[in-house]
Amino acid sequence: xxxxxxxxxxxxxxxxxxxxxxxxxxxxxxxxxxxxxxxxxxxxxxxxxxxxxxxxxxxxxxxxxxxxxxxxxxxxxxxxxxxxxxxxxxxxxxxxxxxxxxxxxxxxxxxxxxxxxxxxxxxxxxxxxxxxxxxxxxxxxxxxxxxxxxxxxxxxxxxxxxxxxxxxxxxxxxxxxxxxxxxxxxxxxxxxxxxxxxxxxxxxxxxxxxxxxxxxxxxxxxxxxxxxxxxxxxxxxxxxxxxxxxxxxxxxxxxxxxxxxxxxxxxxxxxxxxxxxxxxxxxxxxxxxxxxxxxxxxxxxxxxxxxxxxxxxxxxxxxxxxxxxxxxxxxxxxxxxxxxxxxxxxxxxxxxxxxxxxxxxxxxxxxxxxxxxxxxxxxxxxxxxxxxxxxxxxxxxxxxxxxxxxxxxxxxxxxxxxxxxxxxxxxxxxxxxxxxxxxxxxxxxxxxxxxxxxxxxxxxx
Ligand code: SF4
Ligand code: SF4
Numbered sequence: 001x002x003x004x005x006x007x008x009x010x011x012x013x014x015x016x017x018x019x020x021x022x023x024x025x026x027x028x029x030x031x032x033x034x035x036x037x038x039x040x041x042x043x044x045x046x047x048x049x050x051x052x053x054x055x056x057x058x059x060x061x062x063x064x065x066x067x068x069x070x071x072x073x074x075x076x077x078x079x080x081x082x083x084x085x086x087x088x089x090x091x092x093x094x095x096x097x098x099x100x101x102x103x104x105x106x107x108x109x110x111x112x113x114x115x116x117x118x119x120x121x122x123x124x125x126x127x128x129x130x131x132x133x134x135x136x137x138x139x140x141x142x143x144x145x146x147x148x149x150x151x152x153x154x155x156x157x158x159x160x161x162x163x164x165x166x167x168x169x170x171x172x173x174x175x176x177x178x179x180x181x182x183x184x185x186x187x188x189x190x191x192x193x194x195x196x197x198x199x200x201x202x203x204x205x206x207x208x209x210x211x212x213x214x215x216x217x218x219x220x221x222x223x224x225x226x227x228x229x230x231x232x233x234x235x236x237x238x239x240x241x242x243x244x245x246x247x248x249x250x251x252x253x254x255x256x257x258x259x260x261x262x263x264x265x266x267x268x269x270x271x272x273x274x275x276x277x278x279x280x281x282x283x284x285x286x287x288x289x290x291x292x293x294x295x296x297x298x299x300x301x302x303x304x305x306x307x308x309x310x311x312x313x314x315x316x317x318x319x320x321x322x323x324x325x326x327x328x329x330x331x332x333x334x335x336x337x338x339x340x341x342x343x344x345x346x347x348x349x350x351x352x353x354x355x356x357x358x359x360x361x362x363x364x365x366x367x368x369x370x371x372x373x374x375x376x377x378x379x380x381x382x383x384x385x386x387x388x389x390x391x392x393x394x395x396x397x398x399x400x401x402x403x404x405x406x407x408x409x410x411x412x413x414x415x416x417x418x419x420x421x422x423x424x425x426x427x428x429x430x431x432x433x434x435x436x437x438x439x440x441x442x443x444x445x446x447x448x449x450x451x452x453x454x455x456x457x458x459x460x461x
Pocket of ligand 2: 372377378379381382383384385387388404406407408410411
């Protein structure tokens with residue numbers, strides 16, 4: 001059991017094993033029934049990392065929650081933070097040919113049961129012919145009984161295209177029940193600064209137009225926003241973005257991720273501001289539960305979900321645990337963020353008893369060793385059962401899988417959620433306990449350290 005003093009008036013008690021939260025020990029156990037009414041509900045599926053509890057075996061027929069196929073190494077934008085060298089991953093601008101894509105999919109469906117198939121790039125809409133041929137191929141596999149279930153189709157697109165090919169792209173998405181994830185970074189000035197066209201000029205207006213075109217014909221579109229120091233410098237908070245997406249894009253839920261390639265710690269002012277901005281958004285989420293003003297971001301939902309339903313999140317990151325990527329040259333990687341990185345090249349899908357080369361197995365083993373159930377720091381961390389992150393982003397920032405640059409962010413947001421949920425259940429105004437927990441909780445490393453710091457404050461037991 002770990003404890004956290006919240007004020008001279010009382011303490012919050014949190015058990016990292018069972019995810020149970022108590023306020024003032026004897027007073028109120030935050031029961032599931034009470035918190036159930038506080039659950040924003042309906043978004044259980046976003047907790048992707050919680051889905052997979054098993055590791056991918058080297059032999060047999062594993063299940064992938066997602067297979068990503070790179071069909072385009074070309075892009076029509078030139079984003080300031082692009083980790084993919086403008087979409088070509090340093091491998092040259094090219095589009096995958098349909099017969100090549102179909103052959104790779106054939107091998108993949110031979111080796112795996114696949115829940116969802118995502119088309120990726122660069123910008124995948126630039127290669128709509130390959131997308132269409134792949135969809136027809138998969139549908140045919142299903143019609144002939146060669147795969148038991150149809151995978152769900154998805155695509156991550158910048159939606160900045162135009163013309164006949166782009167119209168065909170939307171038509172294919174509609175015909176094959178795709179969901180689209182589109183990257184929008186906020187109001188026009190910041191979006192256009194972060195995501196300019198390759199040939200110059202902003203992309204916001206075109207993206208906005210295509211977003212509503214897609215929705216009008218019934219395609220579900222999720223917004224993904226990258227939160228950068230540029231937002232911080234311009235005074236745009238996470239909450240501002242949530243409100244912007246609600247008013248301009250008619251969506252109450254947003255996925256807003258901190259930009260990769262910069263470790264999130266509370267040491268630099270910009271990084272501390274990022275943490276505070278996310279905590280403010282979580283506070284708002286909890287304070288507006290069951291009101292018309294309620295807005296959500298996925299990290300807040302994931303945390304509330306875990307605490308309310310006492311569901312441990314199995315993996316830090318799904319890459320290499322339940323998800324794989326096939327790159328533009330047919331090579332497997334744990335995730336699209338590793339495409340073009342030779343040391344994460346897992347080889348092609350092997351035919352026969354094993355789908356995985358021994359080098360590929362060594363890569364997956366290294367990911368597992370650095371997973372939160374085996375990593376020496378994570379094993380005793382109080383936040384381990386709700387912690388999620390992105391190993392691709394961590395690797396690009398630190399050049400190793402063992403560094404965990406987002407710990408301060410993870411712990412602060414988890415602590416924020418715990419304290420705000422307690423306020424709701426106690427019927428107190430959200431925010432009354434102040435913000436100290438962001439630092440105290442966040443600094444506490446292991447359950448032992450945590451218990452010790454609580455002991456010094458002599459909570460009731
Ligand atoms: S749309 Fe994606 S691939 Fe293209 S430049 Fe932007 S981040 Fe890179
Ligand atoms: S917060 Fe850091 S130490 Fe704790 S489980 Fe997550 S990555 Fe590991």
